[in-house]
Amino acid sequence: MAEIRLEGVRHSYFPYPTEHKHFALKRVDHVWRDGGAYALLGPSGCGKTSMLNIISGLVRPSEGRLLFGGVDVTDVPTERRNIAQVFQFPVIYDTMTVRANLAFPLRNRGVPEAEIRRRVNEIGEMLELGPLLDRRASALSAAEKQTISLGRGLVRPDVAAILFDEPLTVIDPQVKFELRRKLKAVHEHLKLTMIYVTHDQNEALTFADTIVIMYDGEVVQVGPPEDLYERPQHSFVGYFIGSPGMNLMAARVEEGRLAFSGASLPLPDHIAGRLPARAQLKVGVRPGAIRLTPPGTAAALKARVEDVEHLGPFSVVDVRLGDSLIKVKVADGDAIPADDAGLVLPPAHTLVFADDRLVGALA
Numbered sequence: 170m171a172e173i174r175l176e177g178v179r180h181s182y183f184p185y186p187t188e189h190k191h192f193a194l195k196r197v198d199h200v201w202r203d204g205g206a207y208a209l210l211g212p213s214g215c216g217k218t219s220m221l222n223i224i225s226g227l228v229r230p231s232e233g234r235l236l237f238g239g240v241d242v243t244d245v246p247t248e249r250r251n252i253a254q255v256f257q258f259p260v261i262y263d264t265m266t267v268r269a270n271l272a273f274p275l276r277n278r279g280v281p282e283a284e285i286r287r288r289v290n291e292i293g294e295m296l297e298l299g300p301l302l303d304r305r306a307s308a309l310s311a312a313e314k315q316t317i318s319l320g321r322g323l324v325r326p327d328v329a330a331i332l333f334d335e336p337l338t339v340i341d342p343q344v345k346f347e348l349r350r351k352l353k354a355v356h357e358h359l360k361l362t363m364i365y366v367t368h369d370q371n372e373a374l375t376f377a378d379t380i381v382i383m384y385d386g387e388v389v390q391v392g393p394p395e396d397l398y399e400r401p402q403h404s405f406v407g408y409f410i411g412s413p414g415m416n417l418m419a420a421r422v423e424e425g426r427l428a429f430s431g432a433s434l435p436l437p438d439h440i441a442g443r444l445p446a447r448a449q450l451k452v453g454v455r456p457g458a459i460r461l462t463p464p465g466t467a468a469a470l471k472a473r474v475e476d477v478e479h480l481g482p483f484s485v486v487d488v489r490l491g492d493s494l495i496k497v498k499v500a501d502g503d504a505i506p507a508d509d510a511g512l513v514l515p516p517a518h519t520l521v522f523a524d525d526r527l528v529g530a531l532a
Contacts, residue, residue: 171238171329173201173224173362178233180219186231193219194230195386201330203238204360206353208373211383212409217366220383221332224364225252237329251329253322255336259314261321263307267298270306271320278325292324295358296351312344316351323355330362337372349376370410382406398455404525407453413485413496416459420450420521427452427521427531431491432470434514440521440529448523457498458518461486462511469511477505488512 180194189195194216201207201224209217222228223235226247234243242250261270271289280288293299296316306314315336322331333352337345353376356363365376373380374394382390382397382405389403390396394410401407407415420429422444427436429452444450462469472495476487486497486505490512497512499505516532 171240171362172203172236173330174236174239175199175220175223176234176236178220178223178230178235180223180228180230180232192231193386194223197233197388199381199388199391201362201364203362205362206356206376206378207362207364208377208380209364209366209383210368210370210373210380210409212368215383216386217368217383218334221254221334221364221366224330225254225332226250227254251325251327252332253325253328253330254332254334255315255318255322257335257338259311259318261306261314261317264305266303266305267293267309267317268302270317271298271302271324274321274325288324288326292320295323295355296320310344312340312348315340316348319352319355323359323361328361330364333363333365335367336365337367345372346375352376370412382409384409400527401453401520402527404451404453404522404527407455407520407522411455413456413498415453415455415520416493416495417522418452418490418493418495420452422450429491430493430495434516434519434531437516437531440531443523443528444521445523449525451522451525453520453522454514454518455498456485456496458515459495459497460513460515461488461497461499461503461505462513463504463506464509464511466511466513469513472510472512474506474508474510 175197178194178197179192181192183191186192211217219228223230234241268289271292272285275285275288293302298316298320306317322328337348340348367373379391380394380397381388384405390406397406397410404417408417418429420427422436425436426433470490473489474486475489478485482501484499486499488495488497488510517530519531521528
């Protein structure tokens, strides 16, 4: 196992890139610490798989370098990096038994048979594959085959990291939770570096200790789930994390106040002094932080209720504020005005972004 470091990595699939937009990875400087459980999260096309393939050696970056444990491996071939990769579709041999599939990577490396038996039995037990070891893989479900794929990566004792490229996409939703549980148990037992690529925030939040969020070829924030939710460093993180995502409204400074959607709030000095000249501003606030009040409530912004979606323990209310449609999360049993309403945006939870980067909260 080793720390994995990307230094100034950029990559383009164009032979002669000349513009910023030609790069699938714009510039990445990032460290994956030894033994960490990471989720690489972002929408389709943001560069997640490109980064994974650069780490594994399937792709050589156009610029920058990659280090394992301080050693430059940018030009080291995949087979010498000791990386295991689990893909979206299981890569196994259907004509072999589960036992033979698990043993295959070790036999290829000339490992003694006694050690192969020990490792296969150990990994089979860890992944709860014991009863299936002598069955042919062709007779198994998609989830069981993907578990074998995972086992083929784990069975090698020299693996530095395991990379998962959306491994549960084709798995039945009811089985996904069980496979994530196995992955977490394996990580806690072996302390392997695991990087799990997904576009599903629920998968990321339930698997990883640290989430790396990518957007448009860049890493825009790294941290635990609570930081991403409470203090998104980029407006995309606010929008992408949470269900519903953060409300984002275009804003501007007018006479010392922050104006947006036909309303305005006081602009404190600690925010005003940090706003870059001519920056595009946005106000962001989570649906669960907003208070929905009767019309005429002091300090509330004038709004109008347009729709209510009841979701069991809470409701999501669509509220019209000027030209913006705001989503508000209301606990079950709390009163919801029928028509005109007031919105209270707590300053501590009302964030200001300049050119999509977080400046701070209003309090």
